[in-house]
Amino acid sequence: PVGTTAKIGAWLTALRPDLSIPVESIEGQYDISIAYCPERVLPGKVLHEIVHNDRIIGGLTKACADKVHNFYKSFVQGECLKTKARTAAMCKLTENAYRDVNIAFANELSMICDEQGIDVWELRELANRHPRVNVLKPGPGVGGHCIAVDPWFIVDAAPERAKLIRCAREVNDYKPYYLVEQVQEKLKGLASPRILCLGLSYKPNVDDLRESPAVEVVKLLAENAKFQISICDPHVANLPDELSKFNNLSLCNYQDLDLGGFDHIERLVEHDNF
Numbered sequence: 001p002v003g004t005t006a007k008i009g010a011w012l013t014a015l016r017p018d019l020s021i022p023v024e025s026i027e028g029q030y031d032i033s034i035a036y037c038p039e040r041v042l043p044g045k046v047l048h049e050i051v052h053n054d055r056i057i058g059g060l061t062k063a064c065a066d067k068v069h070n071f072y073k074s075f076v077q078g079e080c081l082k083t084k085a086r087t088a089a090m091c092k093l094t095e096n097a098y099r100d101v102n103i104a105f106a107n108e109l110s111m112i113c114d115e116q117g118i119d120v121w122e123l124r125e126l127a128n129r130h131p132r133v134n135v136l137k138p139g140p141g142v143g144g145h146c147i148a149v150d151p152w153f154i155v156d157a158a159p160e161r162a163k164l165i166r167c168a169r170e171v172n173d174y175k176p177y178y179l180v181e182q183v184q185e186k187l188k189g190l191a192s193p194r195i196l197c198l199g200l201s202y203k204p205n206v207d208d209l210r211e212s213p214a215v216e217v218v219k220l221l222a223e224n225a226k227f228q229i230s231i232c233d234p235h236v237a238n239l240p241d242e243l244s245k246f247n248n249l250s251l252c253n254y255q256d257l258d259l260g261g262f263d264h265i266e267r268l269v270e271h272d273n274f
Helices: 004-015 046-052 062-072 085-116 120-127 151-157 163-186 213-222
Strands: 055-059 080-084 194-198 228-232 249-252 264-267
Touching: 004 085, 055 062, 055 085, 062 080, 080 085, 085 120, 085 151, 085 163, 151 163, 163 213, 163 264, 194 213, 213 228
Parallel strands: 055 080, 194 228, 194 264, 228 249
Antiparallel strands: none
């Protein structure tokens, strides 16, 4: 949340009264320097992006920002931009909320298209021919530790103002439930349908399951005891705890799959293997 960096300074002051700790926006001589630098890395390309991405450096004071700026410039090839700690914190939340809102637009559009009998993928391709339009791909929701979490800090800080940001979170959180409703409708005439779910991670080509909408979809499907569910993810070796309790699902090897043996296939993650 915005203001966390200043709180850390206050906590350190209480723990170490023998040290002079920076106070937000009050310049002076301090024993240590404190700044907040939002993390901007892509899983699988962390080292490359640490070096090449632009960095935001939010110091509790200008002197703090200068000191941390000099540290980052010793290895960062991207631009290092100095600002206040509060602005840097809001920048991190803004980046993830921006992506969440745009994903929510795509997800909401996909549900509207279902009702209107329109192929959302064709629609997206045609709409994106506009030079200033870039509709993202709809999916099963939003996962990961950043995009699925950070917007709530903005909502919490300004609940009366953050109407759009809250709505986007609600749309994306609802998408797994919508997908499960669609699957149940398609399979309602079968006594014991076999379902294949492709992917468990929160994004393609990683093994990270944090806040994964794919995991949520599988869990909701597994709560229907008549469904026999096979899960395939070449990046995941073991079922997460929230899925291991179900007796009607199992993890299988994608190289051994017989796609003809299933009544329904749900591709939840766009792994290259798929």
